[in-house]
Amino acid sequence: MRLEPNPATEVHDHCDALLAALGPFRASAVPATQRWGEQLERVLTRGGRLLAAGNGGSAAQAQHLTAELVGRYREDRPPFSAIALHADTSSTTAIANDYGVDEVFARQVCAHGRDGDVLMLLSTSGASANLLSAARAARQRGMRIWALTGPSPNPLAAASDTALCVPGTSTATVQELHLVAVHMICTAFDGKLGVRSHAA
Numbered sequence: 001m002r003l004e005p006n007p008a009t010e011v012h013d014h015c016d017a018l019l020a021a022l023g024p025f026r027a028s029a030v031p032a033t034q035r036w037g038e039q040l041e042r043v044l045t046r047g048g049r050l051l052a053a054g055n056g057g058s059a060a061q062a063q064h065l066t067a068e069l070v071g072r073y074r075e076d077r078p079p080f081s082a083i084a085l086h087a088d089t090s091s092t093t094a095i096a097n098d099y100g101v102d103e104v105f106a107r108q109v110c111a112h113g114r115d116g117d118v119l120m121l122l123s124t125s126g127a128s129a130n131l132l133s134a135a136r137a138a139r140q141r142g143m144r145i146w147a148l149t150g151p152s153p154n155p156l157a158a159a160s161d162t163a164l165c166v167p168g169t170s171t172a173t174v175q176e177l178h179l180v181a182v183h184m185i186c187t188a189f190d191g192k193l194g195v196r197s198h199a200a
Contacts, residue, residue, distance in 0.1 A: 018176055021168045025177050032164045033181055036146060037188020043118055043144075044069070044080040045193070051113055051143075053085040053105045053134055054122035057175045061148075062122050063087055065182045073186040077195045083112060085134075105134035115142035123147070124174045126154025126165070135159040148181055150174040 040050060050069060052062035066082035085108045086092055092104045099107060109119060119138040121131045126149035135156065138145050147160035150168060157163035164181060168174040190196075 014172065017169055017173050021166070021173050021177060024167045025180070029164060029166075029177075029181055029184060032162070033184035034188045036162075037185045037190075038192045039144070040118060040185065041189050041192035043116065044082075044189075048081070049112065049114065049117045050080075050082040050120060051085055051109060051117065051138075052082065052120040052122070053131060055086075055128055055130070057171070058122040058124060058148075058178070059084070059086045061175065061178045061182060062120065064179065065120065065185065068182070068186045069189070073183075073190055073195075075190065075195050077190065077193060085109070085112075102129045102133050105130050106137040109134050109137040109141065109143070113138055113141045113143050116144070117141075118144045118146060121145065121147045121156060121160065122149075122178055123154075123156050124150040124171045124178075126150055126152075126156040128156070131156055132159055148178050 044050065050066065052066050053059070054062040063084035063086070066084045069080045069082035071079070085105050088108070091108060095104045095107050113119065119134065121135060123131050126147070132155060135145050136159070145160040147156045147163040149157050149163055149165050150171075152163070152165035154165070157165055166174045166177045166181070168177060
C-alpha cells in the first residue's frame with residue numbers, strides 16, 4: 001500500500017530543518033554580521049557604496065539589503081548608497097544579450113564599483129558563474145568582496161575576502177537564514193551609526 005505524503009508533516013519538517021540549522025548559524029553569524037555591519041558603516045559614511053547581487057531568491061535577498069540601506073531598517077536615519085545589480089532590468093538584459101549571462105553583474109561592477117566599495121554576493125550554491133565573474137571584476141577594482149552562501153566549501157566563498165557560509169539541508173533553509181543575516185547586518189550597521197531601536 002502506497003502512503004500519500006502528509007502536507008502537515010512536511011510543514012513541520014521544514015520548521016525542524018530551520019531550527020536545526022539556526023544554532024550553528026548563530027555561532028558564526030553573530031561575529032560575522034557584526035563585523036560586516038561596522039565595516040559597512042565606515043565605508044558608506046565616507047561616501048562609499050554597497051553593490052549587491054544574487055540570482056533568483058538570492059536576488060530578492062540582495063535587494064532587501066539595499067532597500068534597508070537606501071530607505072531605513074527600523075528607525076529613521078540618512079539614506080546610503082546601495083545598489084542591487086539585478087534590479088536594472090534594461091542593463092541586465094542588454095548585457096546578457098550582448099556579452100552573455102556570466103557578465104551581467106561583472107560589467108555593472110566595472111561601471112559602478114570603486115576602490116574601497118563593498119560587493120555583497122548571495123548564493124545558496126556558492127557556484128554561480130555570474131557571481132564568480134563579479135567577484136573577479138571587484139577584485140580588479142580594489143573592492144571588498146563579501147559572500148553569503150550555503151554550506152562550505154564552495155567557489156564563491158573561496159573567491160571572497162570573507163564569507164558567511166550557512167549550514168542548511170535545503171535551498172529554502174539557506175535563503176531563510178540569509179534573510180536573518182541581512183537583518184543582523186542592518187542591526188550592526190545602525191548600531192555603529194548610533195541609531196538605536198525603540199522596539200521593546
